[in-house]
Structures are given as structure tokens and as C-alpha cells.
Amino acid sequence: MHSLSSTERRHNLTNLTGERYDVLVIGGGVTGAGVALDAAARGYRVALVEKIDFASGTSSKSTKLVHGGIRYLPNFDFALVHEALVERGILLQNAPFLVSPLGFVLPIYEGDRHPVGMPFTTPKGIGLGLLLDIGLWMYDALAGRRNIRLHRHLRRKGVLKLAPTLVPEGLKDGYMYYDGQTNDVRLTVALIRTAAQFGATITNYTEVTSFISEHGRVTGVNVHDRLGDQQLTVHARHIVNATGIFAEEVEELTGTEPLVRIEPSKGVHLVLSREDLKLGDAAIVLPETEDKRILFIVPWESRAIFGTTDTGTGDLDHPTASKEDVAYLLKYLNRYLTVKLTEENIISTYTGYRPLVSPRRPGRATAKVSRTHAVLQSPSGLVTIVGGKLTTYRRMAQDTVDVLNRRDGSPVVHPTQSLPLQGSAGWPFVQRELEKKGSALGLSHQTIAHLGKSYGAESLAILDLISGDPSLAQLLIDDLPYIRAEVVYATCYEMAVTPYDVLARRTSITLEDRQRGLGVVDEVAALMAKELQWTPEQQKSLVDAFCRAMDRQIAAEKIEV
Ligand SMILES: Cc1cc2nc3c(=O)[nH]c(=O)nc-3n(C[C@H](O)[C@H](O)[C@H](O)COP(=O)(O)OP(=O)(O)OC[C@H]3O[C@@H](n4cnc5c(N)ncnc54)[C@H](O)[C@@H]3O)c2cc1C
DSSP states (O other), X not given: OOOBOHHHHHHHHHHHHXXXXXXXXXXXXXXXXXXXXXXXXXXXXXXXXXXXSTTOSGGGSSOOEEOOOGGGGGGTOHHHHHHHHHHHHHHHHHOTTTOEEEEEEEEEETTOSSGGGOSOOOGGGTTXXXXXXXXXXXXXXXXXXXXXXXXXXXXXXXXXXXXXXBOOTTEEEEEEEEEEEOOHHHHHHHHHHHHHHTTOEEESSEEEEEEEEETTEEEXXXXXXXXXXXXXXXXXXXXXXXXXXXHHHHHHTTTSXXXXXXXXXXXXXXXXXXXXXXXXXXXXXXXXXXXXXXXXXXXXXXXXXXXXXXXXXXXXXXXXXXXXXXXXXXHHHHHHBSSOOOGGGEEEEEEEEEOOEEESSTTOOOSOXXXXXXXXXXXXXXXXXXEOOGGGHHHHHHHHHHHHHHHHTOOOOOGGGGOOOTTOTTHHHHHHHHHHHHHHTTOOHHHHHHHHHHHGGGHHHHHHHHHHOGGGGSBSSTTSXXXXXXXXXXXXXXXXXXXXXXXXXXXXXXXXXXXXXXXXXXXXXXXXXXXXXXXXXXXXXXXXXXXXXHHHHHHHHOOOO
């Protein structure tokens, strides 16, 4: 098994300077990780550098749905929906432990005018139910043979059985349709590790600060290692900019005018207790909002995710929910649910920016531009991949590496269409072994299920750590399934180098824990310190940095009462 330890990180930093790569990927979100894997699987010598941590940008802030996007149907974006539905099917096949089917209850109320964010309506809303049914038939049809399950009509009683806290007054009937759910960060980490298995050289905390050019073409980058505070130079034949909302900023570093304009749009989620919402196994689509948005309540482990907003831009490095965002979301929850929720019910919030793209100079983009995403080739030779969504990362990566194949005049092949991600090989068989061995080691049913969903077949490596040190089987937080062994695993195998990496990105403790990890950060840091030989001062300063970041976030979202 390939380990991405901190020793490996140091080794990779040395390699970065010494080698000349075929492809250098800038950005370790889901898109960059996907490009690194696709290129490495096609035989390229690949490096990837990420400025903070893997998935620290938008790729840890999504609604965690692997979906076609029913809200695109009323806009007649059929190609976009079809592409995402095909990718949904491929992901279910290539990462079966990470992606699971999820039912969505779509209630219909008297007086609905713009359900699922429909931009148009019918006179007095007559026939909207039928339109929704037609739309859902199309959704099923666009998924083709990869469809999860056909949607079905629900009577009023059926809707309330599946979503008992929906306000019954005015409820007419509804539909149940199916999409997929994943863990966005774990998906990104699985991609990073699979790319490393294919030989990619990968480092986090390495920021591209400038480009090196020869005869007007980019041939390398200068990188700042933020942990070691040193500068490195990396050379590559092709350089791919996969930096999401930072793509324009990074393109500007080449000294040429960027081809795209990024218009980030903020999305906020609330994390709530499933018990407070009496949420079963199905997600709920809230019928409509005044600003024609679609809001989802999604079961997420022991919690529920609710979102999202769609407001303007702000500090891209520190996306934060404002009290207005929180108030907006609570308003709609309380409008459609019989339970009354206040700020006190919120376990945590998380916020990200959508990488929405508009052309800067129409017609100047030389590469393929699609509605979902764009692969752009700048005159400097930099290839920028922008737009898209979590669900379509593989297709975005494939389209990007196709451009590189064509530049090289090499045959275009698509290996990632049926390439299992790390943790997927032998999964159903390993699942049984995990249950047997996990119970023998004293792990609860919840922890075993959680390990399976997060690490797949890799869970066995976590069990091995526990066999060596039974104290690692202990829970980190009483009401959550995370165990101490995951901290050691993240440090030794997943390049976690700060407590923040473990609490927010290798696990989702900052989202699920009522104390947002503040109660457990000392224990996590102590476990990491042992593996990484931190001095007491280093350990303290990393704990302090985590506490400051959390305190800042909590303060920003407080509603004044
Ligand atoms: C609120 C919200 C909800 C969403 N929900 C869904 C959903 O349910 N399903 C779905 O399919 N999609 C969803 N999306 C979209 C999806 O999350 C994004 O499309 C996707 O995560 C973007 O990934 P990315 O890798 O392109 O960008 P990012 O994840 O932002 O990655 C870019 C990376 O580049 C790094 N970087 C930047 N500058 C540099 C530099 N100079 N040097 C090195 N590295 C650098 C950053 O640190 C960052 O990690 C949602 C988006 C939002 C905002």
C-alpha cells in the first residue's frame, strides 16, 4: 500500500525539484486530484501541488451530492444533466464504498408556483405537479442504463410517512426520486491516493507563487513550501491550472490576460441533528423559496445537512456564514417543518464558493468550452480547467488530459472510465471481513459502518493499527463514530500535517461535533505529535491556530437576539 506520510511529503519535495515532469497540476481539490489521476493513469509523469490541504477549498464545502441536478431541467440544460447522470453512474461503479444511492422526497403544496427553483410557472400553478412528473421521467431517462431507480408518485400520506416533520397544512402529494451521496473530502483524498499509486508526486502546503517561462511559454513554476518556509522550482512540459475559484488569479501570474472571469457565489450549509428534524433515510427537497432556489435537507451520518444559499462574493480564503445567511436558512426550515428550530439547534455551519465562470472575451478561448466546464489553453501554454461540479470531476479531468494527449500527438485513451478508486478493490468481500475483524477488536456497529463508508477496503489498515495498540480503538468524541486510530492513519497514510487537516478534512469532526473539534483538538495533536515528532511549542502553536480559526467562524455566524 502506498503511504502518503509526512516523510513521503519531504521525499516528494526533493523529487519536485530534481525531476522534469510531463504534467504539473496546480490545485488539490477534486478537479486537480482527478486530473493528476487521469494523467498518471495514461502514463504521464505527474506532479501535483496544493497550496493548503487537499480539498481545503470548495471540495470540502459541497452538499455532498453526486447528482444530475434536477434544478437544471426547467432550464432545458439536458446535455448538462445527462453528463452529470452518466458520471454519477460511473462513480457508483468506481467508488462503491464512497457513493451511495439516496432517495429524495419532493413534496407539493397548494399554492406552489416555482417548485425546484423553476424559473417559470403556469396560470395559478395548475399542472405543475404533472410538469414535475414529466421532468422526473426525463431525469430517469437521461441516466439511461445507469439509472439508480425510477422515481415514483407519493400520496400525501406517503410523503408524511417519509418526512413526518413536513407541515401537513396545504400538502397535496409528492414524488420520490433518486440521486447519489458521497463524502466530498474523502472522495478527493481517495483520488489523491490513487494518483500516488500510479506514481504521481503529490504535496500539500505548497503554493505556486509565480511561473517560469521560456520564449513566452510556461515551462515551470516557483513554489513556496509553507511548512518548511522554503522556495522550490518545478519544471514540466504541461502545466494544468485546477485552482477552482482561484483560477483567474493563478492564470494572471503567467503575465497574460486571463481567458476566464471567475464569479464566485457563496453557498452556506447548516449542520443539524437528525433527531431534531426527525429525519429518516430519505432527503427532503423544500418546495420553494422567494428567490427561486432549491433547498435540500440531507441525512449525513448522525447529522443532517441543510442548504444552500446563493449569494455574492467575499473573502475567498476564509468563506464564512454570516448571520443573515443563517437567518435565511432557518426561515425556510421553520416555514416548512413543524419543529421550530433556532440558532441553538445548529451544530455547525460550513461555507464555500461555487467556481462559476463567464468568458472574459467571447471567442478568444481556443479550447473546448462546454456548458458544464471549460478547458482553456492560454497563449502561454497554461491549461486551465474551470467550472463543473463535484459529480463531473472525472469528465473534467478526462477532457483536460485529452487536450494534453492531442498536444503530444499521442492516442487519446480514457482509463478512468473503469478505474476503481483506492479502497474499492474487493470491496463487498472486504466489507464482511471488516465487520468480523472490527467486532473482534471491540468496535461498535456504528464505527465499523463509518470506517467502511470512509475508507472502504483501506479500513483493514486501520484495524491493523488497533491490533498493534488497542487504545487506538477508543472513540474521540462520545456521540460520533470516529476513533483514535483514524488520526494515526491520516498522519501516516494521508499526509495530514496539522490538527485542522485531521479534524476538518480527513474526518468531518468540525461539521458533526457540537464543539466543532475544540474539545478534542489536544488529543488529536498529541497523537499526531508522536508520529511527526513535534516539539511541545510546535504542538501548541498548531492547536492555537485551530482554536483561533474555529472561534472566528463561530463569532461570524452568531445571530444577535
Ligand atoms: C455550496 C456548494 C455546494 C455544492 N454542492 C455540490 C454538490 O452537492 N454536488 C456537486 O456535484 N457539486 C457541488 N458543488 C460544486 C463542487 O463543490 C465544486 O465544483 C468542486 O468542489 C470544485 O472543485 P475544484 O477542485 O475545481 O476547486 P477547489 O476544491 O476549490 O480546489 C482548488 C484548489 O486549488 C488550490 N490552490 C489555489 N491557488 C493555488 C496556488 N497558487 N497553488 C497551489 N494550489 C492552489 C486551493 O487551495 C484549492 O484547494 C457545490 C459547491 C458549493 C460552493
